[in-house]
């Protein structure tokens with residue numbers, strides 16, 4: 001799932017490539033992906049792309065006259081920039097991976113695609129990003145929050161730090177992958193309770209958040225169009241590395257189920273060497 005760094009990179013790429021170009025037309029192939037009906041996609045034809053930005057994990061493409069295309073890429077969505085489209089024929093609504101296509105006046109443009117059968121990608125055409133329910137309830141940006149804000153927000157929600165850190169209404173931008181990395185960098189158990197974190201632990205967690213996200217943004221933003229073609233992350237230390245050695249200490253990275261997914265962590269770095277109990281599994285066994 002694209003998180004803050006990947007969406008920031010996509011916004012950066014659009015700023016470089018699409019800003020100043022005029023929209024030829026927007027084509028919607030997956031009707032269910034477009035969550036709004038006013039303004040209509042046809043109302044964007046002839047408007048210039050004036051900027052691109054990000055709200056948490058939402059991408060925001062801004063057209064003149066104050067129209068925004070706000071996109072949540074969900075788990076398997078991505079934006080593919082095309083220097084040219086194979087055909088001028090309009091997209092046919094159907095089962096393909098393309099949800100929405102934006103054609104620009106120089107023949108280039110971009111497709112919003114979604115792999116798999118679970119269609120969760122959501123696009124909104126609005127005159128104010130706050131009209132998007134998911135944007136309206138976002139907490140402060142995880143990368144921009146200062147220590148006081150960060151600590152306040154985390155303490156405002158009692159729960160396991162893994163869950164609180166990925167709650168977009170607490171802090172915006174962090175998902176499953178980067179929360180694993182942040183907690184590993186901070187040497188904190190994903191199951192630590194937020195109301196029991198000391199000031200020092202919160203400061204370490206804040207620092208780790210800025211470092212992990214900042215590094216990932218620098219890596220992603222440096223990538224050229226050719227590499228911006230999928231969820232491609234380098235430098236991950238624990239996420240999606242179950243069974244591999246922790247690059248910090250050499251212990252084996254472990255996995256435990258969490259919410260509707262799973263998380264990865266290093267026992268030696270984060271939980272005093274003790275593996276976390278897999279509650280889902282132990283419930284089954286019992």
Ligand SMILES: [Zn+2]
Nearest residue numbers: 246249266269
């Ligand atoms: Zn380790």
